[in-house]
Amino acid sequence: MTFVRDRQIRAAIAAIAVSVFASGAHAVIAIQRWVQPDGAQVYLVESPAIPMVDVQVDFDAGGRRDPQDKTGLASVTAGMTSRGVRAHGNQPALDENALSEAWTDLGASFGGSAGQDRMSFSLRSLTAPDLLARATALAARQIAEPAFPADVWQRERDRSIAALKEAETRPATIASRAYNPxxxxxxxxxxxxxxxxxxQIGVEDMQAYYTQRVRACRAKVSIVGAVTREQARQMVSTLLARLPAGGCSGNEPVVAEVPKLDAPRDIRIPFDSAQAHVLIGQPGYRRSDPDHFALTVGNYILGGGGFVSRLYGEVREKRGLSYSVYSYFSPGLHEGAFSIGLQTRPDQAAQAVQVSRDVLRQFVADGPTEAELKAAKDNLIGGFALQLDTNRKLLGNVSGIAWNNLPLNYLDTWTQRIEAVTVADIKAAFARKLSPDTMVTVVVGGKP
Structure with a gap:
């Protein structure tokens, strides 16, 4: 049976891209939205061509909610949900091996993770009625009844600490750990x-954090696949039925905003390596910011467009200072960083930093040229279909719409919004968001 299901899954996955492109890159993507009786918000795209469904359940339980002395709590808590479930009624407990085998027998997958803003659970299953019902029921157990076994956490904590110690021998990790704070x-x-x-983290901390943050009324559920609205409604009811009821009416603890930088910081960390690692940046913008499209197009021109970006042209092509150089924004519920990154020979680090700063300063002051703008739009719009060419990619976009409270027609109007961006829009947006003279610069590499 497992072999047959594996073949079905491979066939389904192979057919997804065909079905998406057959429907046309500019087809309307109808996103339905409703609120369940328990308060969960549901976003659904019906995609009946493939007998498969992808589900993502998000909670406001990411790293921004971690106590400072227990940083990492959200991430390890999400990871531990795959390490076993408690007994419930006549259903026996399942340790991590039994749980893994149960998912394998269903030919389905389920897992949890946590980022800065949200804790997420992802389910993928074929939609054959018996398989889907069993997969949904098992996912409901894993969401609501994680066992958090102490002996497994001790093992996982030891592994995590060993991995951290190994990572801290790498210049990239050292640079990141200096840059972020x-x-x-x-x-x-x-x-x-x-x-x-x-x-500092014990299983009792995970249990308390999980009980407080993971509740049905806090859930945003995104679904893409071969299910109807009524089927989706039933799935969500089953998925969340075992979670604690209510508990969302009180005032949420407020997470302060990212403070502005009022002066530049230059951090140099000696490290014996062939390449110096360089990061330059500052707080950027929140995902809800109306400048998002102008900043997206502008950053593609500045450093997000790979071989065709200004930074690449000046740092790599003209001067040969680095094999690659890039820039990006990482917006979230708070102002995620704007960053420029590159690697270069330690003796060239000062020049590479200066050239990168000069390119950025000129871009913020003058904006792009009309030719750069047209090329960026052509590339972004031409590649847009590749962001939607599988159900999983489409699910990622739908969950982003749900999480950030974006309009339901966001994907349908994306190309028009990109096309509408002007040189003046980019210049104004970058001037509002970036201050080249008050950025953080971290260089790891070179002799003391």
Whole structure:
């Protein structure tokens, strides 16, 4: 049976891209939205061509909610939900091996993870009625009844600490751990889990955090696949039925905003390596910011467009200072960082930093040319269909719409919004968001 299901899954996955492109890159993507009786918000795209469904359940339980002395709590809590479920009624407990085998027998997959803003659970299953019902029921157990076994956590904590120690021997990790707190100024976005914070976390902390944050009324559920609205409604009811009821009417603890930088910071960390690692940046913008499209197009021109970006042209092509150089924004519920990154020979680091700063300063002052703008629009719009060419990619977009409270027609109007961006829009948006003279610069590499 498992072999047959594996063949069905492979066939379904192979057919997804065909079905998407056959429907046309500019087809309307109808997103339905409703609120369940328990308060969960549901976003559904019916995609009947493939007998498969992808589901993502998001909660406001990401790293921004971690206590400072227990940074990493959200991430390890989400990971531990796959390490076994408790007994419930006449249903026996399942340890991590039995749980893994149960998912394999169903030919389905389920897992949890946590980022800065949200804790997410993802389910993928074929939609044959018996399989889907069993997969949904098992997912409901894993969401609501994680066992958090203490012995497994001890093992996982030891593994995590060993991995952290190994990572801290790499210049990229050292650069990131210096850069993040300098950019975010004490905000949770700038904190990284350490050996000390992981040792502060016990299974009782996971249980308390999970009970408080993971509730049906806090859920945003995104669904893409071969299910009707009524089937989706029933799925969500089953998925969330075992979670604690209510508990969402009180005032939420407010997470402070990212503080502005009022002066530049230059951090140099000696490290014996062939390449110096460079990061330059500052707080950027929140995902809800109306400048999002102008900043997206502008950053493609500045450093997000790979070989065709200004930074690449000046740093790599003209001067040969780095194999690659890039820039990006990472917006979230709070102001995620704007960053420029590159690697270069330690003796060239000062020049590479100066050239990158000069390119950025000129771009913020003058904006792009009309030719750069047209090329960026052509590339972004031409590649848009590739963001939607599988159900899983479409689910990622739908969950982003749900999480950020974007309009339901966001995907249908995306190309028009990109096309509408002007040189003046980009220049104004970058001038509002970036201050080249007050950025953080981190260089890891070179002799003391």
């Amino acid at each position: 300098a950019v975010y100024g004490g905000h949770p976005y700038g904190r990284d889990a350490t050996e000390a914070t992981l040792k």
